[in-house]
Amino acid sequence: MKYNKYGLALVCFFMIISGMKAQRTYWSKVENRESTLGVANVYQKFSTPDFQLKLVKASQTVAALRPNSEPYFDFTPGERLEIRDKDSLYHLGDINLRIKDASGTWKSYSTATHRAEVSPLEVTGTILAAADLANTLPNDIPVSVKRYYELDHDQLVMRFEITNKQNAPVEIGALGIPMIFNNILEGKSLTETHAQNVFFDPYIGKDAGYLEVKRLSGRGPALLVLPKENMGFEAYRPLLDDPTPKSIVFEGFHEWMVHSKAYADKEWKGVEQWNEPTSLTLRPKETKSFSLKFVLSEGIKNIQETLVKEEHPVAVGVPGYVLPKGDRAKLFLKYSKEIESIHIEPKGAIEFTEVGTTASNYKEYQIEGKQWGRARAIITYSDGMEQSINYKVIDARKDVVGNLGEFLFNEQWYDDKSDPFNRTYSVISYDYGNKRQVTQDGRVWIAGLSDEGGAGSWLTAIMKQHLQPKKSEIEKFEMFIDSTLWGGLQYSSGDEKYGVKKSLFYYEPDKMPKGTYSDTLNYKTWAAWDNKHANDTGRSFNYPHVAAAYWVMYRLARYHEGLVENHDWKWYLERAYHTTMAMVDLAPYYAQFGNMEGSVFLEILKDLKREELAEMAESLENTMKQRADHWKALDYPFGSEMPWDSTGQEEVYTWCSYFGFDHKAQVTLNAILAYMPTMPHWGYNGNARRYWDFLYGGKAGETSRIERQIHHYGSGMNAIPVLEAYRKSPDFHLLKVGYGGALGAISNITQDGFMPAAFHSYPSTLRIDDLSGDNGPGFYGYAMNEATYLTNNEDLGWLAFGGNLSQKGDEVEVELTTAAKSKIFIAPKKLWLTLDAGSFEKVTYNDKTGEVTLTLNGKTEHTPYAYLRVDGSEAELPFKKVRGAYRIELSKKETIIKL
Structure with a gap:
């Protein structure tokens, strides 16, 4: 297969164009500024047992922080120091303060605002360097600030000493230390970013908080920034005053906030924070120290072990x-x-x-x-x-998923028969803030039922049926397929090329009746595609949504009775196949990248083989092998259409693992673990990094911005390879990360069933986005991941993820609490039990004999048989096998099976 570069011309995403232009403009403007940091003068260099520390002598800010084990690697953006040596650009070693003045008003002070040479202080004992920062702070500041770099038990410490100079108490309402590490990806290839750049994740946990700094490759030592003295991690503030324009190649910098009341009183007023905002009052002439220490962890998986070693909670x-x-x-x-x-x-x-x-x-x-x-x-x-x-x-997972279905097929069900864009019938995007369907948007795909931002809701609707099929909802989805999807959003050219359009909605006011388009929306941007551009079928990322819909309908038709009536199972499976093949044929440029939900293509392949549709199966497998061969040849084969992305990894891992390209699969997994942390905070635990999709799948307005998104679709998507890797080789770290991502995918669903694009991490917001947007891939990830895991951890004992555990002698029993109750992995036996239909009530494992007892729930109207697949055991059960699954006739009551 050859990849045609013509597709590059179709990259009309403003995020790439504007982002790169903004970065170039930024660097040219910054280079023309006066240098104030003093980098033309001498540097100071220090060696500690863990690091090589380099300071700019004039400012005593950090110029480089390199681990001794890999001295060529720098955690900080030191490579850009001669460009970033200007006023208002933050560096590690800066400090921000807000102090209440005599009038009761909070006034801000920052060592980054106006650079000046600081006054060195005498160095004694374990102090490496020290300075009085008065020269780089305004004269009216009521406190003095001194900064020390020192060793404490051979560990590098950065300490700030703040003294109240006044004869009256001083209230400090904000105290923040900018965390400046090298997350600027501008101008670099994927190979360079994975070798040279880092991402960092905060545990905003007060005195027990910390920051993880990890290379994009996921390899090498991880840096932990830990509180040492009076440095509780209260809030994590974006440094919006740093002039570096945020874009797809720069997420922005943040600061570790010890006190944040001054912001809670003003910019964050009325917003519930992660921790209660506090301030500090210094008595007259009182001095207080605030310090952080820098610690290396051998690797990402060793972070918890390192925290224990450091006697950190x-x-x-x-x-x-x-x-x-x-x-x-x-x-x-x-x-x-x-x-x-x-x-x-x-x-x-x-x-x-x-x-x-x-x-x-x-x-x-x-x-x-x-x-x-x-x-x-x-x-x-x-x-x-x-x-x-x-x-x-x-709510209980079954209720979360049930309420989601109710909302999708009622509040978001669109049935306007006069719609000129042929979107009747469909599950359309929704604005939860205004409690209305989104039938128009300046970004046409949002209202056009395609791309991630428009297809999200109907994709979520069909994946809901994968977990909890409901006849009345499936009937509506059949209407969507026959009236809107097949022959509308997707066309057949008569030669089995099943192209998927970029949008059904488009902007052509000259060709549509007057009044069709709202005059309150902005249709003057690149995102207002005309009919020709909306009908383009050259974007591969649109195809997995459609393939997934057909695949789920195939499974419902094949393994249940009476749920699907508009077409038979074969019609659906064949369309899933043809849609997959059309992606490679009609979208060759984008098809070279991993697609979100691309793992569904493997599920389609498996079912083609089970159905003995050999010709189709061989064709699909050969096509995917060519794509995987291409990925195998690349250092980091998951760039997507962006300079860096976190969505292609799911499909790249899936196929590399399937074809035995284990090294490349491991490279992919390592990269995922670099941007998908596990930590004691629901928002960041398992939260795969995404930071630009509020622009393209979120609510338009003030919250449409570059911002770390909490449990955007990356969480559910990236959990797929992480949990698959766990099942191959049970590693508790993988289970924590993967399950965090899986549950994170449904954490933002409202109690009445609305699923937003993501949750806003800015402390000025800290709430869900109002738009349903691109929620679909995230819920796909949840639906494909949903399972119960039983494991015996050497430190913590028997544990159940997705179930309630009880023990009696040698027997461990798990009552499943997932929405579908259809999958369980028993880690000690590496036993993976899945049901194509039917559900488990509970599973019992005898730790001494290895015997497993399954209790299946009784039959229902549409599910008279359970279809059980057993992976990890050679034992044969006394049931007929159908397409590789044991078909078990269910009774009205429970059915018990022993393995």
Whole structure:
């Protein structure tokens, strides 16, 4: 297969064009500014047991921070220092303050605003360098600030000493330390970014908080920034005053905030923060130190081990920090000091029950979510340290998914028979803020039922049926397929080329009746495609949505009775196949990249083989092998249409793993783990990095911006390869990350069933986006991932992710709590049990004999048979095999099967 570069001309995404132009304009403007940092003068260099530290002598800000184990690698953007040596550009070593003046007004001060040579201080003992920062702060600042780089037990520490110069108390309402590391991807290839750049993730956990800094490759040592003295991680503020324009190649910088009340009083007023905002009052002439230490972890998977070694509080949540009601979840805490109290906000939102202490000295708690919404637990230790853990309590998974279906097929069901764009019938985009369907948008795909931003809702609607099929909803989806999808959004040219359009909605006011388009929307941008551009079929990312819809309908028709009536199973499976092949034929340029939901193509291949449709199966497999061969030849084969992306990894991993390209699959997995952390915070646990899709799949307006998105579709999508890798080689880190992403995918669904594009991470917002947007790939990830995992961890004992566990002697029993109750992985046996139809009530595992007992729920109107697949056991069951699955006739009551 050859990839045709003509497709590059179709890259009309403004994010690429404007982003790159903005970066070029930025660098040219910055280069013309006066240099004020003093980099033309001497640098200071220091060696510590872990790092090579380089400071700009004039400013004593960090010029480079290199691990001794890899001295060619720099965690900071030191490579751009001679461009970034200007006023208002932040560097590691800066500090931001807001202090209340005599009139009661908060006034801001920053060492980055106006650069000047700082005054060096005498260096003694373990101090490497020190300076009085008065020269780079305004004269009216009521405090003095000194900064020290020093060693404490051979560890690098950065300490700020703040003294109240006044004869009256001084209130500091904001104190932040900019975290400046090398996340500027501008001008680099994928290979260069993975070798040279980092992403960083915050655990905003007060005194127990920390920052993870990890290379994009996922390899090499990880940097941990830990609080040492008076440096509780209260808030994480975007540094919007740094002039670097944010774009697809630069997410922006943030600062670690110790105190944030001044912002809560003003810019963040009325917004519930991750932690209660605080301020600090310094008595006359009082001095207080604030320090951070820099620690290396051997690798990403060793971070928890490193935290324990550093005697830093460690928390492990099972199944994570999204708490479905009805789940008996667990929390394990480890710290050298005793727990004095656990305070829940809001009161009664979570119920804590102490269980005991594990053999590895973790305090174990059983926890249950009681009140829907955000909540936090504040753990106070005997030394006064406070740790906050942010949770999200949701309804039971079956109720979340059920309510989602109700919302999609009622509030979002579009049936305007006079619609001139042929979108009747469909599940259309929705604006939750205004409680209305989105039938027009200046970004035409949002209202056009295609691309991720427009197809999201109907993709979510069909994936909901994969978990919880409902006859009345399927009937509506059949109407969508016959009236809107087949022959509308997708066309057949008569030669089995099933192209998928970029949008049904388009902007051509001269050819449409007067009044068709709203005069309150902006149709004067590149995003207002005309009919010709909307009908273009050259974007491969649109095809998996359609293929997934056909595949789910095939499964419903094949494994259930009476659910699907408009076409037979073969019609659907053949269209899934032809749609897949059309993607490569009609969208050859984009097809060279991994697609979001591309893992569905493997599911289609498996079913073609099961149905003995050999010619189709061979054709699809050969085509995908050519794509995988292309990926195998690349260093980092998952760039997508962007300079860097986090969505192609799912399909790249899927096919590389399938074809035995294990090295490339591992490269892909390592990259995922670099941008998908596990930490005690529902918003960041399993949250795969995405930061530009509020522009293209979010609500237009002030929240349409470059911003770290909390549980955008990357979470559910990237959880697919992470959990697949876990099932191949059970590693507890993978389970925590993958399950965090899977549950994160449904964490933003409202109680009445609306699923937004993502949650806003800016502390000025901290709420869901109002638009449904591109939620579909995320829910696809959840639906494909949803399973129960039973594992025995050497530190924590028997654990269930997605089920309630009980033990009696050698037997471990798990009652499934997932929405579909159709999959369970028993880690000690590497046994993967899945149902194409039917559901498990509970599964019992005998740890001594290895015997597994399955209890299946009774038959339903449309599901008289269960179809069980057993992967990981050679034992044969006394049931007929149909397409590789055991067909089990269900009774009205439970059916018990022993393996």
